[in-house]
């Protein structure tokens with residue numbers, strides 16, 4: 001069963017201007033995106049900065065308006081503002097920057113306990129035990145309880161963010177570039193630990209990244225976004241062994257050497273992809289510079305191929 005189904009989502013932001021401050025145009029941040037995520041799996045949403053990944057995640061969270069399209073969660077259609085009250089605690093988001101997403105004036109106890117307090121009546125002692133359990137789950141020592149965010153490293157801070165996100169036992173986590181702000185040396189550690197949490201709690205996850213290498217080992221399906229649309233989507237195997245869109249190939253060729261197979265490491269091939277990308281990229285986009293409609297080339301593999309003729 002699909003826990004999340006996004007159907008032809010459009011999020012357009014009005015650009016106002018002129019003497020009467022009227023709407024001059026729209027930024028089509030998301031322009032017709034459909035994504036389904038089977039329950040208990042991780043979906044990697046990948047694309048360069050500004051491609052519309054965060055806007056897609058926020059639309060699911062109900063954090064921005066939806067211009068068109070539908071979002072279904074656990075079989076329920078979420079309303080125009082994003083979602084119904086009764087599913088609020090079932091969807092949680094983890095943000096890119098653990099420095100700014102945690103309140104610096106609050107202790108870890110209050111940061112992690114806050115969502116629980118908002119939804120449940122608990123004694124102080126029950127709350128402390130619950131938060132200690134969550135800290136243990138994300139690999140932070142009990143002594144973290146009364147410390148402030150600045151007393152932790154970036155990786156540890158992201159663990160605090162995860163503890164808070166899982167506090168209400170959600171079904172879906174939207175992780176928006178959770179390792180992008182971290183040192184490369186701790187990225188793998190945080191990725192592994194998030195993967196463990198996902199398995200342990202049988203979570204469904206939308207994992208947003210700008211680098212294909214980051215999502216490779218944790219996602220069942222991958223969708224590649226460019227300028228508000230998906231250019232390609234498939235199983236991780238299909239995306240890596242049989243990429244079709246030149247943009248997808250370019251992203252694979254951009255993965256650092258340490259993380260790729262023999263074929264991908266082949267410099268001549270990388271060079272060829274770069275040349276093909278530089279010469280033909282525009283031909284793979286419509287006149288607005290956007291991806292063509294997706295066409296299925298297998299049950300799970302969809303590609304935005306140029307419309308012929």
Ligand SMILES: Nc1ncnc2c1ncn2[C@@H]1O[C@H](COP(=O)(O)OP(=O)(O)O)[C@@H](O)[C@H]1O
Nearest residue numbers: 013027029047048049050051052053054055056
């Ligand atoms: N609140 C907003 N108002 C106007 N434009 C926005 C707003 N939020 C995002 N955008 C624009 O929408 C596009 C997609 O942004 P975003 O979803 O943040 O991309 P990503 O997360 O892939 O970097 C960008 O061009 C961005 O400038």
Ligand SMILES: [Mg+2]
Nearest residue numbers: 053054055176
């Ligand atoms: Mg973003």
